[in-house]
Amino acid sequence: MNRTQSHKFAVAPLMDWTDRHCRAFHRALTKEALLYTEMVTSRAIIHGDREKLLGYSPVEHPVALQIGGSEPDELAACAKIAQDWGYDEVNLNCGCPSERVQSGSFGACLMREPQLVADCMQAMAEAVTLPVTVKCRIGVDDQDEEAALFALIEACAKAGVNTFIVHARKAWLKGLSPKENRDIPPLNYPLVYALKRAHPELNIVINGGITSFEAIDEHLMHVDGVMLGRTAYQEPAFLGQVDRRLFGAGGDIGPFEALEAYRPYMQAQLEAGVSLPAMTRHMLGIMHGLPGARAFRRIMTVESIRDGAGIEVLDMAIAAVHDAMSAAHARREAYATVQKVITGLPT
Incomplete structure (x- = not known):
């Protein structure tokens, strides 16, 4: 050995x-x-x-x-x-x-x-x-x-x-x-x-x-x-x-970066006849803790089993997370503005 x-x-x-x-x-x-x-x-x-x-x-x-x-x-x-x-x-x-x-x-x-x-x-x-x-x-x-x-x-x-x-x-x-x-x-x-x-x-x-x-x-x-x-x-x-x-090797790999790195593998497997759910089922938890995680899981689960489903399902799921994160950011900004008004600070 x-x-x-x-x-x-x-x-x-x-x-x-x-x-x-x-x-x-x-x-x-x-x-x-x-x-x-x-x-x-x-x-x-x-x-x-x-x-x-x-x-x-x-x-x-x-x-x-x-x-x-x-x-x-x-x-x-x-x-x-x-x-x-x-x-x-x-x-x-x-x-x-x-x-x-x-x-x-x-x-x-x-x-x-x-x-x-x-x-x-x-x-x-x-x-x-x-x-x-x-x-x-x-x-x-x-x-x-x-x-x-x-x-x-x-x-x-x-x-x-x-x-x-x-x-x-x-x-x-x-x-x-x-x-x-x-x-x-x-x-x-x-x-x-x-x-x-x-x-x-x-x-x-x-x-x-x-x-x-x-x-x-x-x-x-x-x-x-x-x-x-x-x-x-x-x-x-x-x-x-x-x-x-x-x-001690490099920086962290975030969910979006990992999904992009996995994309060529998914595309090659789809072209080889592998079903989309065979891959998406392993990815359902990748957005855990992020806004839009539930929407990501739903899209990856429901849309991937539709006839002819392809890599666009991944794009839909990622877009749902981006939308949820943008909405969460907007809510935080609005809350911060309200707090400044209440405390008399400049907005």
Whole structure:
């Protein structure tokens, strides 16, 4: 494993969300963040439509492929495929709690089988020169959190893995839905900090419940990197500050600038036959907090599904925000004038 990239900030793999169009949009906001694909099962990679499952735009780099599986030989073959497709990293999912994933004997249930995970990682590492990494929970069900987490990390470290992304909460495999598993089990950040103290030689990235740069700064005092999921997706303008605030690289990328940067990608995809909603659905939160954000979401949602809808929908939505911002500015100016009249100041 002789290739590395920064894990200081990453956008989490999210099923049905972080597809190729989402990642291309996120890259318009940040050049430095490490992006992850949705989880793709090892059997799908081997037997399925690889262009559909693995295809991506060159603008996405650095981009990691996340795989779900538990057969060492199969995963080694998938890692080789990922390398051939030009991915920058291969990540094994040991954190997804869904019943469908459990039925395939991978995801969070692998927390119970640290040696199997280590065997999988060793097989992957021996097959490629890419970094191979693990994304895991701190345990499942009634496991002792510290014992479960340390057992998995230490077994994989012996197999040659040096980067671990830890979602700092348990997964309950029975009785809780995947959504509930993101909120109900309590977060245990101190345990992840303790893991880093015990293994300073490892690259430890923390995930789970992180929603602000203040929180990111606090975590980076204890671990090597942070991974954001829903905040990055639902409020993508957050990503426009990442390069400056975390990497000291350039200025912020605002919503309008990001949309202009994404426009050529959208146009090319439309010409290739991709439907407009496949792209607009990832952009709905970009105007969060701005006047006209609701109108932007409505136009992007409603107008994009009309027959023949094209790039003009984006122009309509942007215009609605500009109009709302102008109206808000005019109201502020009028209010300031009234206040000057009331206080006797010159207008």
